[in-house]
Amino acid sequence: MPSSPAMLSPSPFPPDQLDGIKRLVAGSTPEQRQWLSGYLAGYLAASGGAAVAPAPAAPAGPKTPVTILYGTESGNTETLAGAVRKSAQRLGFAPKVLDMADATPEQLASAGNVIVLASTWGEGDPPQRAESFYAALMADTAPQLPDLRYAVLALGDRAYANFCEIGKRIDERLATLGAKRIADRADCDVDYEAAAKTWIDGTLRDLQGETGAAVIHVDFAKPAHADDDAETWNRNRPFEAEITAAVNLNSSRSTSETHHIELTLEGSGITYEPGDALGIVPTNDPQLVADVLKLSGLTGNAGVEEALAERLDITTLIRDQIGKYAAITGNAELSAIAADADRALAFMRDRQFVDLLAAAPAALAPEQLTDLLRPLPARLYSIASSRALVGDEAHILVGAVNWESYGRKRKGVASGYLAERTAPGKHVKVYVKPNTHFRLPADQAAPVIMIGPGTGVAPFRAFMQGREATGATGRNWLFFGARNYLHDFLYQLEWQDWAKSGQLTRIDLAFSRDQREKIYVQNRMWDARRDLFAWLEEGASVYVCGDAKAMAKDVQDTLLSIIADQSGGGEEAATTYLRGLTKAGRYLKDVY
Numbered sequence: 001m002p003s004s005p006a007m008l009s010p011s012p013f014p015p016d017q018l019d020g021i022k023r024l025v026a027g028s029t030p031e032q033r034q035w036l037s038g039y040l041a042g043y044l045a046a047s048g049g050a051a052v053a054p055a056p057a058a059p060a061g062p063k064t065p066v067t068i069l070y071g072t073e074s075g076n077t078e079t080l081a082g083a084v085r086k087s088a089q090r091l092g093f094a095p096k097v098l099d100m101a102d103a104t105p106e107q108l109a110s111a112g113n114v115i116v117l118a119s120t121w122g123e124g125d126p127p128q129r130a131e132s133f134y135a136a137l138m139a140d141t142a143p144q145l146p147d148l149r150y151a152v153l154a155l156g157d158r159a160y161a162n163f164c165e166i167g168k169r170i171d172e173r174l175a176t177l178g179a180k181r182i183a184d185r186a187d188c189d190v191d192y193e194a195a196a197k198t199w200i201d202g203t204l205r206d207l208q209g210e211t212g213a214a215v216i217h218v219d220f221a222k223p224a225h226a227d228d229d230a231e232t233w234n235r236n237r238p239f240e241a242e243i244t245a246a247v248n249l250n251s252s253r254s255t256s257e258t259h260h261i262e263l264t265l266e267g268s269g270i271t272y273e274p275g276d277a278l279g280i281v282p283t284n285d286p287q288l289v290a291d292v293l294k295l296s297g298l299t300g301n302a303g304v305e306e307a308l309a310e311r312l313d314i315t316t317l318i319r320d321q322i323g324k325y326a327a328i329t330g331n332a333e334l335s336a337i338a339a340d341a342d343r344a345l346a347f348m349r350d351r352q353f354v355d356l357l358a359a360a361p362a363a364l365a366p367e368q369l370t371d372l373l374r375p376l377p378a379r380l381y382s383i384a385s386s387r388a389l390v391g392d393e394a395h396i397l398v399g400a401v402n403w404e405s406y407g408r409k410r411k412g413v414a415s416g417y418l419a420e421r422t423a424p425g426k427h428v429k430v431y432v433k434p435n436t437h438f439r440l441p442a443d444q445a446a447p448v449i450m451i452g453p454g455t456g457v458a459p460f461r462a463f464m465q466g467r468e469a470t471g472a473t474g475r476n477w478l479f480f481g482a483r484n485y486l487h488d489f490l491y492q493l494e495w496q497d498w499a500k501s502g503q504l505t506r507i508d509l510a511f512s513r514d515q516r517e518k519i520y521v522q523n524r525m526w527d528a529r530r531d532l533f534a535w536l537e538e539g540a541s542v543y544v545c546g547d548a549k550a551m552a553k554d555v556q557d558t559l560l561s562i563i564a565d566q567s568g569g570g571e572e573a574a575t576t577y578l579r580g581l582t583k584a585g586r587y588l589k590d591v592y
């Protein structure tokens, strides 16, 4: 038997465990000891070395509960909630995932531990399905929460003035209500994955420390946040889909350009449902890349050019960038602007990153430029087709974004890329972003009312294709709007065919510029209020898609007016009615 190895340092094990280890080693064969040493080396490597060695296993006991509360619009925090649940399970907690749509602040009073994941929408608003929870939490009637431990992960986009506003407000509010913050909030930008995962790992371990949670089982072979779906296509691993057709659906006399684009997903194994969106990973406009390189004295630097074209956001102007660029260039005027919130906001209005460089051009080192820029975000497009009809294809409808400011012609990054630099035969990087909160009713006989002006009509083409292919018997009603009947009636022939075949029960059109007074979909809804309310009473689901800033609000106000008018119950009853529809999953919005 080999002699015991010399002890290099005092053992961190209690005597009984040390005896157990000694007995195990002493009784093992050389082969077993070799295996054990390899196992320990692999284990240390997988856990990042001794510096982040996992907490020691404690005897099994009751698992510590943790509620993972998320508020989402497009599914990002919902996906992260799933990741937190998996990590929490691995670390020995008893996790419970709760959508803010189904939660009340009272539930938090007895939750013990809660991890909140919240995104911000509109202009600093909560996700629509989280509105009631958020309002109740902010209300004077919210319960005190002295027994709650919590941490908040906020998701947002630095391009918006109210960056991560809702996460910030929830974080402050929970503290005000007496809850104990166990980890600092993280405010994540559009490239949130890595930062969120680091935060999740750290916060769960902090929670372990706080609660003395028993570690039941830790799978040290994987980091706590390991992604089980490494094989699926996503933002970081997009599928290269070939474009098979592309056509501008507006007439040549229209003021708009809306591109119908068909892509083949053959060979990808990608599936999707009507209501899901397609993520597009765009590249930047080569002319803008050239301008940015020129203004920063980096023309000819191929590495930087490639990064600007493919990977970095060179259009969004973010407030932090003004201060950082002022510090690099020593420009006093930009420093003064950066230091004053109002001046910074005024400067940013209608300007882009290139305008910051143009305000004080300077020769930059490559990393000075690239460090100023965030990763280029992907863009989402509602899928306008149903696999039940088109098989391994996905169709999207892309409105071209063009405007001019400060003497410079501007183009939307992704819509410009799709409209001008792709064509049938070329490949585009894509992935599917499921939207489980914008699905056709499970009941094939249920009626649906679809309100989708402009590009908002896209998912409703998918709905109609899906309902047709699956033989759904429910009635279908579309409200569509655009500027001119002759130039902007998107998918006109298809709607007319569906109307002819009876698949589309009713279509109400609002062309705002075909007459002197402006007519929008909400005007058509009001005109049809009696029938619309009757459909609601008969179990119809209402879907709204398209512009979030004006349309979605106007449509909602009109719906409330219709319900108040037709039910005779007044404003308060209408609000309760619409809230009921939302809770029942019969009032669904996909607005952007």
Ligand SMILES: Cc1cc2nc3c(=O)[nH]c(=O)nc-3n(C[C@H](O)[C@H](O)[C@H](O)COP(=O)(O)OP(=O)(O)OC[C@H]3O[C@@H](n4cnc5c(N)ncnc54)[C@H](O)[C@@H]3O)c2cc1C
Residues within 6 Å of the ligand: 074, 277, 315, 350, 379, 380, 381, 382, 383, 397, 398, 399, 400, 401, 402, 403, 404, 405, 411, 412, 413, 414, 415, 416, 455, 456, 458, 590, 591, 592
């Ligand atoms: C779930 C979801 C589904 C979507 N579905 C669709 C869809 O089906 N079809 C579709 O076309 N879009 C859809 N969108 C929107 C789409 O993702 C993009 O946001 C849109 O195409 C613009 O992207 P872009 O890269 O072309 O423009 P960007 O480069 O992102 O530029 C847009 C930005 O430019 C600025 N801007 C634009 N116009 C002006 C102006 N006149 N003055 C000053 N500033 C201005 C604004 O800051 C605006 O946010 C969807 C979005 C979401 C979240």
Ligand SMILES: Cc1cc2nc3c(=O)[nH]c(=O)nc-3n(C[C@H](O)[C@H](O)[C@H](O)COP(=O)(O)O)c2cc1C
Residues within 6 Å of the ligand: 071, 072, 073, 074, 075, 076, 077, 078, 119, 120, 121, 122, 123, 124, 125, 127, 155, 156, 157, 158, 160, 161, 162, 163, 164, 165, 190, 548, 591, 592
């Ligand atoms: C129409 C629209 C409005 C948005 N408004 C804001 C905002 O005001 N502030 C912010 O920080 N992020 C804003 N965002 C970014 C979202 O918060 C971000 O995309 C987040 O990852 C979404 O998470 P979710 O899918 O869980 O809802 C907005 C995004 C869109 C598409």
